Amino acid sequence: MIPAQFDYLAPTTLEEAVAALAEHGDDAKVLAGGQSLLPVLRMRLNAPEMVIDLRRIDALRGIREDGEEIVVGAMTPHSVVAADPLMARHAALVPAAIEHLADAQVRHRGTFGGALAHADPAGDLGAPVLALGATFVAVGPTGRRTIPADDFFVDLFETALAEDEILTEVRIPRRTGWGAHYEKFVRVAHQWPIVAVAATVRAEGGTIAEARVGLTNMGSTPLRARGVEEALVGQPATEEAVRRAAALAADGANPPSDLNGDADYRRHLATVLTRRAVLSAAGA
């Protein structure tokens, strides 16, 4: 299908983009890589009057270090993020998740910020970014503000971004030397996960010193499995100990029931995938 008609702007500066969004408000959609937005427009699930394309704003692209954080520009394509040596070294959970995100063509075109702002609870980036304790930077007519990851995901396809704000970058605290693994369960190639678990672990001589665990598609937003994180601290990185902690993975989650599996099945999957992800992240 072909999208409904819309007007199109491709400003070259963030200021112009923010002004255009303020002017068109509710009638506008922001276009990043378009890998989620274009299917939505083509299926006519949304029909904005104005599309504001961020592709010409060079400042929104790239990955850099800033103090204790790695800063990912919102318009950086997934394939670039996945291949970046800074990410591999300081935020290995992100490339681990991107490796299995959609397919190669979508990873070339889709963007880090676009996927996060789309806030699909089955999207592969929300859980790792939440688990890493990232900060989201938004710019609007009144200036710039930061949003902690814990507050960013509000509900199904809904974030803390205001209607007149644009996500410009995501700041990820360094977790240098932490092991990382993204365990994704799918039935069909290049599909959204039925459930996935993002785990990153700092191990000290076979003992888990710190752990961060995020869950994909276990509720209307990505979730942190805090009970698992706390239970893992001080534990040996063994099958038995990790299994006990992973049993808490679905506590407080409210997973959907659909054709791929009912909520109970997803709760079970979360515990199994958490065990696998944590053990793999701990190098066990």
Add this chain to the structure above:
Amino acid sequence: MTRISLTVDGAKVADDVEPRMLLVQYLRERLGKTGTVIGCDTSNCGACTVHLDGTSVKSCNVLAVQADGAEVTTIEGLARDGELHPVQESFRECHGLQCGFCTPGMIMQSVALLAENPRPSEEEIRLGLEGNLCRCTGYHNIVRAVQHAADSMDTPAAAPTGGLS
């Protein structure tokens, strides 16, 4: 209407297009490049894969206006001076097609895959072609064709040296 200018298969083109026009529509309907096909129309099947500024994309999931200023290569731009691209040659040699509908996209994605990873393992080929569906399920010969192409594109200088000298 929005004015776009881009390079397609080495030729500079410029047109006024509706912002909602998809890149694949532009290629087929304006430029007559019907070698790029529309398979699923849901960005799943990969039949419409082309190269946009050197990387593979699904052209049914890109607006023509997003390709303004870009360089696009389609299946029709792969052959040089009447010589098939080694990946095209390998698909023919290994019978990497049955009905042939997915072939343009399979070949374009295989070329992109080999550019990023000149010596892929079988698993890496299968993962690299994850976004391309063959409804004839002729995957085995497609994988063989990519392996054959990797071998034929491997220059002696790039090959690992065997044995001690």
